[in-house]
Amino acid sequence: MIRVKAEQLAAARGCVLGLMLGDAIGATGGNVPVSGTLRATSAGQLACFTVDGLIRTHVRMTHKGVCPPPISVWHAYMRWAAMQGISGIEPWSQEDWPDGWLATVPVLAERRGSAPATVAALKGKTAGTLDKPVGTSIGAHGLTRSLPAGLCAWWPSSENFGAEISALTHTGAAVDAAALGSTLIRLLGEGKPLAEAMERARRDSLGRSVHTGDSLLGPALEAARSKPRQAVELARLAGDAKATSALAGGVYVAMSFAMRYEIRDALAFAASVGDGRHAATVAGALLGAAHGPDALPVDWLSRLELAWVADTLARDLVREVTERPSGSGYGDATDAHWWDRYPGW
Template sequence: MRPQPGDLLRIDGRASVQFTDDRALTFRIVSVCDRPTYAGWVWLTGYVINRRGQAATKREVYVQLAGLRPVTSAPAPVRARVARPMLRDMIRVTAEQLATARGCVLGLMLGDAIGAARGNVPATGTLRATSAGQLACFTVDGLRWAAMQGISGIEPWSQEDWPDGWLATVPVLAERRGSAPATVAALKGKIAGTLDKPVGASIGAHGLTRSLPAGLCDWWPSSENFGAEISALTHTGAAVDAAALGSTLIRLLGEGKSLAEAMERARRDSLGRSVHTGDSLLGPALEAARSKPRQAVELARLAGDAKATSALAGGVYVAMSFAMRYEIRDALTFAASVGDGGHAATVAGALLGAAHGPDALPVDWLSRLELVWVADTLARDLVREVTEGPSGSGYGDATDAHWWDRYPGW
């Protein structure tokens, strides 16, 4: 069937594996996207209809046309007020989403800053970001970052008022804080890499660290693929595989799984999906954390260079060695002081922040973190986009008239 706005569909495992069993949805279409896709697939925007016949959550889904099924009779709407227990559940879900997003993004930025200090954190003064932290702020949009950096050979998307969006007004993001040669080379080439056709040959850690927030996008058809797609814009090979695993770990932590559960699930689910599976990327780090935790020689062995796979292995080893919420300070200091510790500390910070939330991060460090307000605003706005739809939709006007100015989306 060819879906149309207004159609009510049952989206289950026949449409996409992510909707198998209890993840199936009743879905009211608002719009059908015309962006290019794989043959037989389509992007749909609409609302999930709950058991009371009410539009509960705005989502964008990527599904197979052949697997879509019309719903012949919709659940009858119930006009009674929402029961207080249901309201409490909705509030709790949003609070949990917010805690995961803030913890992940703030933890990533904090790990980046502590890594830059190589674990020798000064008693006072600003904790500065590196290019890895800057890129994570933009995540997908490396072009705006490169334009703000004043890198030659980057053509503007518009002849005036570009780069745009609120991040373009943050002075720190315009400062040179280290190099990102693979990202710059890919952007200068003017061809965005894809999973099928990557550009360049870099397998560096930036392809992982800037992709980790993709795991927070649980409305995306697959956070694993989203993380990989972001990485593939500028990187290739093992870096893309590491990004897929890293974003999967963030997603699983957001679902409420413990660090150990998330590691095992990501390791198991990735088998056979790529050349570098969870077994080869996570296995050695998990075994080292079990048998030889908190040992500098082990971290140096796992994360001795600036490759994405090394950053993931080092970050996982540190997170599992210092898994308790009160150990994050020790975890980041340890990660930053050994081998190519900056990237391992960034990954460990994101994982531990997502697992334990922002309240577990050292307040004295956060209060000195250069990009703390930027990171916290990005995390909060991400959750707002999912839960409130401030940019508007076919079901209502925008609740924030300036949202598109802040996040242009092009």
């Protein structure tokens, strides 16, 4: 079994909670209500199912010895679509499907905005791959929902994990942005300081694709150094709903508000500018992974609709990798209900 440090658990919890908080604050357009529930969007819902799929990947691998990682995530998105009542989604099983505990969360069954590229791919019944993409979308969902893949450093091909998940439904620059974004999360999870993780990700990605880390991260990092916290700069970097814009905007915001006590200001700033809602989601994941859940604004977290769901998923991801609660061919289950929570079929 893998031993986990307290810092790694904090990074996982901070990443998922920060992503969900950024998603909810981004949806307010910067006008955060003084009371009431902070609601998730379809991006936050899909991120929850990404983590569920990651857990099931490890469960299946433990019990059956093989599991192409993106397949479990693909099936997780199918369950999301089925819960949403989206037509054209065929059940995987005639009984007890959608399965797992996420299927019992009412909020995840509510329509919270569109996810056209994801829905189109699911209806087409063909999962894209890095070599054979489906569709033409380079939208932000290809990045935001893939960020938790960076928490899976245990997987041999973890550097491509985020890209593979993005490629299920997106293509091109969105996949490149997902690769970089999940790499940043991985580096932060390993304990790298925020600035060091940024430079390392930029340097390590040089030459890997047309959209290198230098072209995606370079302008955002330079803007954060020379012109931090300026709405006009964020609007320039994140001027549309593309994945590359979401990554550039999220990096700019995170580096402009890099201290742990500045997360509230970071998310409010991102949400207030143009298409900054996706940048807020990325910034929340990055800052949460860098500083841990205790740095996130408690008053906002207490109103976050999916806070308990997000935190449970993050904890369960770490627990699955370190404890294997459902057992394996070489050991008995320590949690009799784990397989029902995360079936590894």
